Amino acid sequence: MEKNFLEAEEVEAIEVSIEADTLTQNGNASEEIELLDRCYENEVYIEEEEICTLAISCTDYDSCIAWGNAVIAELEESYGSLVLEESVATGDEGITVLTTYDVDNENEAIYTNANISKEEMDYHANLWFSFSWLIPEKYRKDINKFEVFKSGDTLAYVSLHDKYGKYWTLGMNNKNIELASETLVTYLHEYAHFLSLNHTQIDYWKGEKSCKSLYLQDSGCFYKEAYLTDFYSKFWESGDHGELQDFYVSKYAMSSPEEDFAESFAHFVLTQTPTGDTVREQKLLFFYQFEDLVELRTEILSRASTWVVRSVVENE
Structure with a gap:
């Protein structure tokens, strides 16, 4: 395995940590930490996507598997299972689409001509950003439409929107999913559909x-x-x-x-x-x-760790 497994500059090995000492076990924030406007010392800032991610300290297949397992163990110790679910209903039946957006992945923005309030727009943008935070931009460029819908039980869906099978729509329920772990599973579940059902497959x-x-x-x-x-x-x-x-x-x-x-x-x-x-x-x-999927796992976990910390605090 080549040393540039993650195609990134070499960084010093950093002990896996999500700064759990700034949070109590049930997720209360320290008064001294403003979580949403800066990165922790063990995180890196991705300017193009405007997010903080955990610094990745692995360079090959085996070390990245071990690094990912250590990140998961740390998160589980602080927050419990990352795969706890109540429902994973997906699909596009029984839904009413509220707003459809074009996605500009390069500029990390969504656009619509629909007549909606700024409050609604901000809420929908946060829904998209919650998903895009977890999936690196290079892996989701063909998801270029976003729909917000209402439904009694469907959480999310992905669907093709062009006849050549290249471009996809992500749909998300307007109602916020209560469990952070269920949100994580839902996002990755839908991404897996895109990964396995696109035009290359x-x-x-x-x-x-x-x-x-x-x-x-x-x-x-x-x-x-x-x-x-x-x-x-x-x-x-x-x-x-x-x-x-x-x-x-x-x-x-x-x-x-x-x-x-x-x-x-x-x-x-x-x-x-x-x-x-x-x-x-x-x-x-x-x-x-699949080495490329192990690499993807590594990158998603570097994002999931920062996503979980901020989601828990923000929902307190």
């Missing part, structure tokens, strides 16, 4: 009869090298599925290969590397075979 011009590889009714014809082609062949093709706790990370993952992939990806990022041999654990280990 699916041949949108082939129907079921002409497809020579994996065809899924709700998605299309996957290329042979697609993530889901491999995932399906390992975990769904045989039809051998057992109890929830041994085969799936959540009940929602049982509904389809696409949802299983998305839920498993979120747990791959937000939980420590498993050491067991259940099918459930093998699904998480599946992602570790």
Whole structure:
């Protein structure tokens, strides 16, 4: 593995810490710290995205896995599980779109011609920023529309909005999700759909009869090298599925290969590397075979650590 695994300048190794001493275990802020207008000493400022992230102190595949596990352990000690959920309902049924925005990823801004108040605009911008904080800009450039909707149970969705399968829309419920952990899982779940269903993964011009590889009714014809082609062949093709706790990370993952992939990806990022041999654990280990996904995990965790600290304090 080359030393420039993360394609970043070398930095001094910094002990993993999220400055938990400035917070009590239930998230109360120290009066001396103004969290939202500066970075902690162990964080770096990304000017283009106007966010603070934890300084990454790893340079290759193995050290980045270990670094990510240490970050997760620290966050879990302070805030509990990062994957605690009450509902992960997604999809675009039973929703009413309130406002649609164009996303300028380069300038980290959203725009609309809709007649809405500044208060609504600010709230919607914060919803988008909450998602974009977690996902580095280079990985989400093709998500260039954003919709805010109301719905009784749907939390979020992603959908194509061009016939070539390149550009995507992210939809988010207007109602704020109460659990920070559920917000994290929801964002990564939806990003995993984009990651696994975009034009580099699916041949949108082939129907079921002409497809020579994996065809899924709700998605299309996957290329042979697609993530889901491999995932399906390992975990769904045989039809051998057992109890929830041994085969799936959540009940929602049982509904389809696409949802299983998305839920498993979120747990791959937000939980420590498993050491067991259940099918459930093998699904998480599946992602570790891809160096680019381990790199993505590392970058997301550097952001999730600062996102969690500020989200907990801001919601107090």
